[in-house]
Amino acid sequence: MGAVTMGSELPDKRLELLARIADEVRGCRACPLHEGTRNAVPGEGNPHAEVMLIGEAPGQNEDAQGRPFVGASGQFLTQMLVAAGYPRSEVFIANVAKHRPPGNRDPMPDEIAACSDFLQRQVDAINPLVIVTLGRHSMARYFPGEKISHIHGQPRIVRGRVVLPLYHPAAALHQGALRKVLEADFSTLPSVVERARRRRDTVGEAPVAATPVLGDGPQNAAGVPGSTRVAREVGPLPDAPVQASFGLIGITSPDPAPAMPKSEGTPRITPPRQLPLL
Numbered sequence: 001m002g003a004v005t006m007g008s009e010l011p012d013k014r015l016e017l018l019a020r021i022a023d024e025v026r027g028c029r030a031c032p033l034h035e036g037t038r039n040a041v042p043g044e045g046n047p048h049a050e051v052m053l054i055g056e057a058p059g060q061n062e063d064a065q066g067r068p069f070v071g072a073s074g075q076f077l078t079q080m081l082v083a084a085g086y087p088r089s090e091v092f093i094a095n096v097a098k099h100r101p102p103g104n105r106d107p108m109p110d111e112i113a114a115c116s117d118f119l120q121r122q123v124d125a126i127n128p129l130v131i132v133t134l135g136r137h138s139m140a141r142y143f144p145g146e147k148i149s150h151i152h153g154q155p156r157i158v159r160g161r162v163v164l165p166l167y168h169p170a171a172a173l174h175q176g177a178l179r180k181v182l183e184a185d186f187s188t189l190p191s192v193v194e195r196a197r198r199r200r201d202t203v204g205e206a207p208v209a210a211t212p213v214l215g216d217g218p219q220n221a222a223g224v225p226g227s228t229r230v231a232r233e234v235g236p237l238p239d240a241p242v243q244a245s246f247g248l249i250g251i252t253s254p255d256p257a258p259a260m261p262k263s264e265g266t267p268r269i270t271p272p273r274q275l276p277l278l
């Protein structure tokens with residue numbers, strides 16, 4: 001991994017776990033993405049982070065350094081984190097794909113699925129209070145079938161954990177109008193964390209592996225492995241702004257359909273079940 005850092009002076013179990021996952025990532029040949037890369041980019045940050053950010057895949061700079069978000073979009077991300085009161089040393093940053101796709105193309109669904117277990121183990125090890133998804137590929141992991149233009153900046157509870165979907169910093173850098181949207185969404189992070197803390201104090205920690213796990217189930221029609229552990233319950237974060245889009249989007253049946261981008265189609269939606277509000 002790029003450096004795994006932590007607040008205290010002694011290594012602990014989380015640190016060891018993350019280092020082990022990083023070693024496995026460096027040796028992984030489970031999909032073709034490793035071919036032609038210089039470095040794997042497992043992720044880096046504070047093993048005890050309250051906030052975990054999940055991007056899409058390494059780019060050229062990240063491949064060169066073996067660290068996530070170190071190019072122009074990484075600088076932009078760092079600025080927004082600092083402005084929100086979260087220096088990089090306090091958060092953990094990872095991607096849904098750990099090796100750079102050739103030509104900076106998007107990672108393919110089967111590549112994301114192949115890499116999914118690494119990310120899930122990182123989430124389980126860190127057990128963050130809030131997950132921030134950056135871009136549509138990481139968003140799709142938690143909100144399959146949704147459009148980022150519809151749900152950006154709206155925190156929801158996904159299987160017991162607060163997830164805040166945001167635009168990818170690279171997209172915002174290239175489209176001026178998105179920049180202000182992303183900055184505005186990012187500025188809500190402190191209040192989202194505070195609300196998540198209050199929720200945790202009331203209902204407790206998110207269960208381990210509470211979030212979708214891909215790749216361990218049977219293949220769907222597109223040939224992408226699904227999950228045997230997924231029941232994607234999605235609900236609003238208490239004290240969230242009241243707006244129509246904050247209503248429950250429903251609960252999908254536990255089925256093998258993976259949390260993939262829109263090309264995977266719309267997941268099956270059953271009638272919404274209201275989750276208890278605090």
Ligand code: SF4
Pocket residue numbers: 025026028029030031032033034040097098099111114115
């Ligand atoms: S992208 Fe993920 S699954 Fe593919 S080779 Fe790299 S670590 Fe393995």
